Amino acid sequence: MTAEFAFLPVRELARKVRSGETRPLELAEYFLDRLGRLGPVYNALVTLTRERALREAAEAEAELRAGRDRGLLHGIPYGAKDLLAAAGYPTTWGAAPFREQRFDYDATVIRRLREAGAVLIGKLATVELAGGMGYTQPNAAFTGPGKNPWNREFWSGGSSNGPGSAVAAGLVPFALGTETWGSIITPSAFCGVCGLRPTYGRVSRFGAMPLSWSLDKIGPMGLTADDCGVVLSAIAGRDPADPTTVDRPFRWDLPDRTEGFRVGVLKGAAENAQAEVARNFEASLQVLGTFCRLEEVELPEFPFNEMASTILFAEAGSIFEDFITSGRVAELTAPEDRYRPYGYLIVPARDYLRALRLRKKAVAALNDLFGRYDAVVSPSRLTVAGRVDQDFRTYIPPRTAGVPISAAENVAGLPGISVPNGFGQNGLPTGIQFTGAAFAEDRILAVAHAYQLRTDWHLRHPAV
């Protein structure tokens, strides 16, 4: 092949399709080859969906020839985290006991992308059961530890490690990830890509593995904030199959406004960060200061980490009760995942309900605060990725050590986007997160996009 399509954003690929510089089938073949060849190098690939991809690409091509254009994603290949059901292929949840699991339907997000003309080329790796069983090191999936395209001796983050690696290495133009507590933002930051966690209720979870029904979200991971907005436009919206979804239409267009934003800077957010992470965050604030009004903001006082943990453990314990009590957890890859879930079975109901009662007050306080700003910024993660054989507890500060933004935003279901903002130890990427009030994805995307107009971190790619 002579053409080079890796690392091109969605709008550029769409332009090439419409100008006749390429065709959906050529794009599908190109990325199938690339994902099939390089995906295993990063432990990023579970299943190549070749037949489906070629069928969808042929349909997309025929439609374009017939004058039917479904929009920017028409004919664009993508990968989906293997928590999402896709008819005709295994949906393994990254877990050995579910390697042969199949569903005869598509998750709503997969269906919506198909309706938008996108082409599914692969199911991408995930930490087993979305990391919900308590893993403490990267080797926690039958696909092996996710390897970082910037340096394969380091982790790609979790639990959406496959999407993170595949986007970073240019194996797919974009991917779908999921987040219960950090699983989009972390691999996005560690791999130097953009990852958008939508508001809870914005995107249907039907057909996705449930880990915690009141915390789970599905969102896009891509090369740019703009790409994430384009994909979110396609997957957002009310779905009768998921009663938590809301009827709030979302449409992302490149915004006219690229300055004059009001941005909150989370007080203490860089405390406990690695020096390079703190330095890059400070440099990002310098850039933001040239086109935004910056104000320091402080999280309201709530036990966010305690609420998130209690809710997650109680809900995961219920969802996986039969799996845990049957002893099948012993078939999981990570040794700690084989016994830690037993503790989930005995979370007192009154603790869970107390966390839910507090959550309602926290949601009100957080939306009141975040609603005053176009975005509130913080480092996406306090460190760069550790080594693939390194226990998290040796380099990631305990959740109680810093400002609990990750717990707060997930407990409250708030949207956030991580975009790359530099490099830290071992030449690994760092990220900055823009968090917003509920259903304010357009505002955080606009600020993140404006930031990327003034920086080039998202244009740097690893040698693969």
Place this chain on the structure above:
Amino acid sequence: MAEALPDPTIHVEQRLLLLKAAFGDRIGPEAEADLRARLQADADRAVQLRAFPLAFADEPDVVFRAAPDDR
């Protein structure tokens, strides 16, 4: 009003005994030590959750429906 709890460490050992009674053959010594630490963290969380006052009227944000939406 914040709710007082008995010494949380009492809960830790009771809960560990419960788990060992139900699943003891699957929980080795190393796992037991880790589970004890996890249960202690759970107990500490329970205390933290109660450090924030709630009123009688503070209900969780879940809505019970007496009939499905489509009825």
